[in-house]
Amino acid sequence: MTPEGEKARRTWTATPYSMEDVPKIAQFFKRQYQGMGTYGGSDLFYWKVVNNALMPGVINLVKDGDRIASTTSVTPKRLIVGGQEIAGAEIGDTYTDANYQRQGMFLLLINQSTQDALARGVQFVYGTPNTQSLPGYEAKANYLRIPSLQLTSLSLPINVTPLLQRKANWLLATYAGAIASTGVMLASTAQRLMSPSATIEEVAELPADWDEFWQASAAAYDFILARDRRAMEWRYFSHPFSYRILVARSGGAIQGYVVYRIVHGDDLSVLSIADFLFCPGQEGLL
16 A cells, blocks of 8 residues: 555544644645735644633644644634624645645534534634635534625735736836826825815824714624724734824814725735725725
């Protein structure tokens, strides 16, 4: 029997992480993650799991000796459902080393991590899997899709020149990139001119009247992640990544906000919208 055949017949076990595993998890993501920027550093897992503002989170691992072969995490989050707060949690960070795929690790970790979260008092576990992972969640892990819920990733290249240069003449691409950047700036300026009664400012800390805004905006939703002062300070001001927050006011009161960050790749930078919320009818202010 080949070594690959021997590995395929093994029975794997999901084990909870230890503090000594956190740097190893960071190294695992450093090798496996292929998206823009960096992801999965030790500080990220300390923030989202170890020092979670609601309760300690979950990380389960499948190991082959000392080597991490697969991992999944569950991050507790406060949810407001029908005006009542419940303990929710987001399952994710499900990665399997390419050398260990198709050996049942995905399903093993999803099911064990879900059970662990529920045992800690989490009342609702949700995820945002990609199209490749979604069938496994539905068919083998008993997760249900919410048909009325539409997920959208909001990102915008802010220096499109390198991208265009790979697809067109270098000089033409440079000019086109400059025009595109100017267009984005002019569109933003025009939007502000259309809302002369609104003021928009970047804030380094949450304004004193933040919770008044939160109560006014949350009332319009049956289901929403908590965004009161406690939740926002943990989510964005304690986060190891650097976020920027724009707040829109009209009539002296906060009407909405946008949270974003700039993600830098090897030759492309992207503006990524992490969060936004507005009072009903005020979405056009920002």
